[in-house]
Amino acid sequence: MVVLDIYPSGVINSHALVLYKHALNSYIQPSQSALILTAIIEAKPGDKEMLIGVPKEIKNHEYRVGMTPASVREMVHHGHDVLVETNAGVGIGASDDDYHQAGATIIATPEEIFAKAGMIIKVKEPQAVERAMLREDQILYTYLHLAPDPEQTKDLVDSGAVCVAYETVTSPHGGLPLLAPMSKVAGRLAVQAGAHCLEQPNGGLGMLIGGVPGVAPAKVTIIGGGVVGTHAAQIAVGMGADVWVLDRNPEVLEAHWRQFGRATNAVYSTQDALEEHVTSSELVIGGVLVPGAEAPKLVTREMLTRMQKGSVIVDVAIDQGGCFETSHATTHADPTYVVEDVVHYCVANMPGAVPKTSTYALNNVTLPHALALADKGYKQALADDVHLRAGLNVIHGKVVYEQVAHDLGYDFVPAETALGI
Numbered sequence: 001m002v003v004l005d006i007y008p009s010g011v012i013n014s015h016a017l018v019l020y021k022h023a024l025n026s027y028i029q030p031s032q033s034a035l036i037l038t039a040i041i042e043a044k045p046g047d048k049e050m051l052i053g054v055p056k057e058i059k060n061h062e063y064r065v066g067m068t069p070a071s072v073r074e075m076v077h078h079g080h081d082v083l084v085e086t087n088a089g090v091g092i093g094a095s096d097d098d099y100h101q102a103g104a105t106i107i108a109t110p111e112e113i114f115a116k117a118g119m120i121i122k123v124k125e126p127q128a129v130e131r132a133m134l135r136e137d138q139i140l141y142t143y144l145h146l147a148p149d150p151e152q153t154k155d156l157v158d159s160g161a162v163c164v165a166y167e168t169v170t171s172p173h174g175g176l177p178l179l180a181p182m183s184k185v186a187g188r189l190a191v192q193a194g195a196h197c198l199e200q201p202n203g204g205l206g207m208l209i210g211g212v213p214g215v216a217p218a219k220v221t222i223i224g225g226g227v228v229g230t231h232a233a234q235i236a237v238g239m240g241a242d243v244w245v246l247d248r249n250p251e252v253l254e255a256h257w258r259q260f261g262r263a264t265n266a267v268y269s270t271q272d273a274l275e276e277h278v279t280s281s282e283l284v285i286g287g288v289l290v291p292g293a294e295a296p297k298l299v300t301r302e303m304l305t306r307m308q309k310g311s312v313i314v315d316v317a318i319d320q321g322g323c324f325e326t327s328h329a330t331t332h333a334d335p336t337y338v339v340e341d342v343v344h345y346c347v348a349n350m351p352g353a354v355p356k357t358s359t360y361a362l363n364n365v366t367l368p369h370a371l372a373l374a375d376k377g378y379k380q381a382l383a384d385d386v387h388l389r390a391g392l393n394v395i396h397g398k399v400v401y402e403q404v405a406h407d408l409g410y411d412f413v414p415a416e417t418a419l420g421i
Contacts, residue, residue, distance in 0.1 A: 050080045050374040053117025055110040056088040059124045061332035063091025063355035064362070066121035066142065069102040071363045071370070076103030080374050083107045083117055091355040114138075121370060123362065124349055125152055136160030136396070139378050141370060143167055143182075146393055147294040147407040148321030156394045157410075162378050166366060167319075168292045168401060169391035176291060178369070178391070180227050181361035183316075185351040187231030187287060190314040191220070191239065193345050194283040197312040197336060203343045205310025207282055210240025217241050218282035223274070223298060223323065225252040225266065228287030228316050230259070237263045244277050274298060279306040286315045286323040292393075293403035294321040301325050304340040311342050318346045383421045395419070 052075055054066045065088045067075070072082045082104040086096055096106045107113050114120065114133035122142035126134065131152065134140060137160065144165035146153045156163050166178035191209075198218060200206035211217035220236045222229045225247035236243045237260060245256050246269040253266040260266075267273050278284050278299055284307075288295055295317040304313075304326060317323040318330075326339040329348040336345050351358035369388050372381040382389045393401040398413040405412035 050118045050377075051116055052080055052082045052370075052374060053107075053113035053120045054082065054084045054088055054104075055113050055120065055122065055130070056085040057091075057123055057352075058110075058127055058130070059349060059352070062124055062349050062352040064123040064352055064359045065089045065092055065094070065355075066123055067367075067370075068092065068359060068363045069094050069098045069104075071367050072099055072104045073102040074367060074371065075374060078371055078375055081105065083113050085110055085113055092359045093356060119370075119373060121366075123359070124352075125149070126156075128155070131155035131159065134159035134161040137162065139164065139373060141166075141366070141373065143319075144393055145319045146401070146404045147292060148319075150408050153394070153399070153404065153408055153410075157397050157399065160397055161394070162392070162396070163394040164369075164373070164378075164388070164391045165292075165393045165401075166362075166391065168393065169369065170387045172387060175227075178362075178365050181365055182351045182358060183227035183287075183289075184231045185354060185358050185361065186316045187228040187285075188235045189350050189353065190228070190232050190285045190287070190316050191235040191241075191283075193335075193347075193350070194220070194285060194312050194314045195239065197314075197343045197345055198282060198310075200310070203310065203336065203338060204312055205282065205308055209236070209283065219244065219277075219280060220283045220285065221246065221277040221281040222285045222287060223269070223278075224287035224289065224317075225249070225256055226287060226289060228289070229285075230256070232285050232287060232316075233260060233264050241283070244281070246273055246277060275303060275306075278303050282308065282311050284311070284313045286313065286317050286327075288317050288323045289320065291403070292401050294407050295323045297323060297325045299324045301340065304342045307340075307342050309341040312345065313342060314345045316350065318348050322346060379419060379421075382415070382419055389415050389419075392418075 075082050084099045084104040086106050086108055119139035125144050140161050140163045169178045171177040195209040198204035198207050207218050209218045217240050220241040221244045222232050223246050225245045229245055233243055233245055243264040245264050245266050247253055248269045256266040313324055315322045315324050315327045327346050330346045332347055335347045336343050392415045395418050398418050399405040399410040400413050400415040400418050402412050
């Protein structure tokens with residue numbers, strides 16, 4: 001018996017196309033074949049098969065992957081074909097056979113994937129060699145972080161591709177739901193990385209973050225009390241540090257008070273407060289975010305001169321340019337450098353260090369939008385969902401995210417205008 005998915009309107013969805021293909025070489029009854037053909041004739045506009053491409057990530061020490069085998073299976077169930085580059089999932093423990101069993105076709109080279117796929121699903125921003133393979137009207141769905149990256153922005157504009165950035169997709173409940181899982185991971189990792197850097201063999205002043213009985217713990221100041229700051233605070237408290245959280249939003253400070261009580265100290269962020277707490281801390285974590293925009297430089301080089309030699313800063317905002325004046329992006333291969341005797345940890349893809357946790361957490365939130373883009377086509381999907389539309393940064397050579405246009409000097413074109421809706 002053939003089971004078909006039915007839309008509320010009674011129209012059979014695109015999975016019927018897959019069933020019809022099988023019907024040609026099977027023994028289903030003529031009446032069932034006719035039913036499938038009727039579904040194809042009555043199919044909704046935009047309800048068609050899409051070819052999805054999942055290339056292997058090539059950024060330095062990036063082990064995440066755009067889709068898990070479970071996500072691939074969902075795409076295939078919706079009637080789409082998926083191409084996965086060989087060994088793309090090795091970093092999360094997923095073999096080519098796992099992807100094949102989920103319904104994917106394994107492809108040897110990224111060139112073939114980019115040449116064939118209608119939508120490319122990644123994790124990190126496309127590197128220069130990948131951007132050169134993008135084409136007009138091809139959907140790119142990944143993290144982009146364009147505001148501090150004029151070269152990438154230019155290449156995406158020149159490509160004519162439809163570029164949807166995870167980090168600016170919004171939620172009906174507020175916030176940035178596709179950024180949040182990686183912010184949680186990065187916030188937690190920031191304290192681990194900072195504690196490691198405080199060890200003297202790693203350039204630090206030689207201090208145990210939680211201290212021991214009779215010896216004071218390290219003072220940890222977290223700038224920004226959002227998702228990064230909350231998760232950093234949780235780990236820092238758990239490690240026994242003296243934790244201070246700075247933010248300019250009274251509601252955020254109130255939330256920290258409710259969650260942590262006296263385990264943390266929530267302080268309204270002023271210039272005086274920044275200088276006082278940054279200069280007296282052994283570890284400072286920057287978790288400030290202005291959605292889509294370059295991060296503000298809150299901590300100056302002069303402040304660093306007043307910190308103890310061997311103190312550590314961890315700039316989680318580095319994807320958006322960093323919130324320390326002395327920050328520049330580093331890699332997992334060479335994660336730290338020293339300025340004014342202060343150790344800087346500024347790895348731009350921190351969650352890539354824990355790819356299994358990160359990839360599955362990311363796919364939980366990116367998959368529904370990926371399915372919408374594939375099922376409906378990008379025009380209908382973006383027209384239907386204002387929150388997904390907020391993720392559109394570049395389309396057909398136009399910059400349609402206002403903060404990116406402002407920061408990089410492009411003419412801003414509203415997404416609705418570019419899409420003609």
